Amino acid sequence: MPISDCEVRDPRIRRTRQLLQGALRDLMQTKNLDEISVQDITDAATVNRATFYDHYNDKFALHEAMVAGGFHKLLHERNVLFDGTCPSAASAIILAACDYLTQIHTGDCTRHNAFEPLMESAMVAAIRRVLIEGVRDHHASPALSPEMIATTAAWAIYGAVKQWFYTPDHPPAEEAVHAILRLIAPILQAAGPLEPHIEAATAHAL
Numbered sequence: 001m002p003i004s005d006c007e008v009r010d011p012r013i014r015r016t017r018q019l020l021q022g023a024l025r026d027l028m029q030t031k032n033l034d035e036i037s038v039q040d041i042t043d044a045a046t047v048n049r050a051t052f053y054d055h056y057n058d059k060f061a062l063h064e065a066m067v068a069g070g071f072h073k074l075l076h077e078r079n080v081l082f083d084g085t086c087p088s089a090a091s092a093i094i095l096a097a098c099d100y101l102t103q104i105h106t107g108d109c110t111r112h113n114a115f116e117p118l119m120e121s122a123m124v125a126a127i128r129r130v131l132i133e134g135v136r137d138h139h140a141s142p143a144l145s146p147e148m149i150a151t152t153a154a155w156a157i158y159g160a161v162k163q164w165f166y167t168p169d170h171p172p173a174e175e176a177v178h179a180i181l182r183l184i185a186p187i188l189q190a191a192g193p194l195e196p197h198i199e200a201a202t203a204h205a206l
Contacts, residue, residue, distance in 0.1 A: 017055055019045040021066040024059070033063060033118065060118060067122035068129070071100050075130060084134030084191060087181060093130055094180050097123065097161045098173035105165070120158065128154035135191040144190050153187045160184070 023044035027036050038059055042052050056062040075081075080092040104119065132150040139146045160180040164170050 013055070016047060016051060017065065019047060020052060020055065020062055021069060024062055024066055033059065063118055064122040064125065067104070067119055068126035070104070071096065071123065071126040072130075074100055080130075082131055082134040084136075084138035084188075087185065089134075090184070090188065091177050091181050093127065094157055094161065094177045094184075095173055097127060097157055098164065098176060101161055101165050102173070120162075124151075124154045124158050127157050131188075135188070139191045141190055146191060149187065149191045153184050156184045156187055 020041060023041050024036070027040055027044060036059060038049060038052055041059060041062065042049050045052075052062075056065065074096045075093065078092055078096065080089055080096065082089045082093060101123070128150050131153055132146060135150045135153075136146040139149075141149070157180065160183055161176075164173070164176045164180070170176065
């Protein structure tokens, strides 16, 4: 199975994946994902089909990597790393999810709605990947696995962000973050206590 983009160190592999993801991103400006073939993608990226399958199982795996890559790029630009204890990092993850959801829904809403389920699963997987190591490092619950906690928190974050996005006249993302953090903090606390100032970070939502 091809390794995750987040685990790639070889610059040649990274460049090829960037070419494929960029090609898919460009094609999706004018086509629905269902209308795009692997051949379309390889032609646009100027690579052959064998190379494509060296990196991704299918176009849906490529799409998931593209969404996750964009989200992780936002986190990298903001120097966000969740260590399992810091509520400010959790807030930054939520804000990045708000910003990225807004970015990828610009343009043709009908076309984006067609691949909403795929985008949702990719976003949840990306958020979970950011949370999991911090949750594992501070895991103290014998009843709940780190994977269960991180997955539940990822779905909760995405669900809350999606509700914020689709609410008419929603408040700015910076304001919504406090309320969402208040909702997901108890889930993350299941792994172990967050820093004491978590309550100060969430008090604005009261």
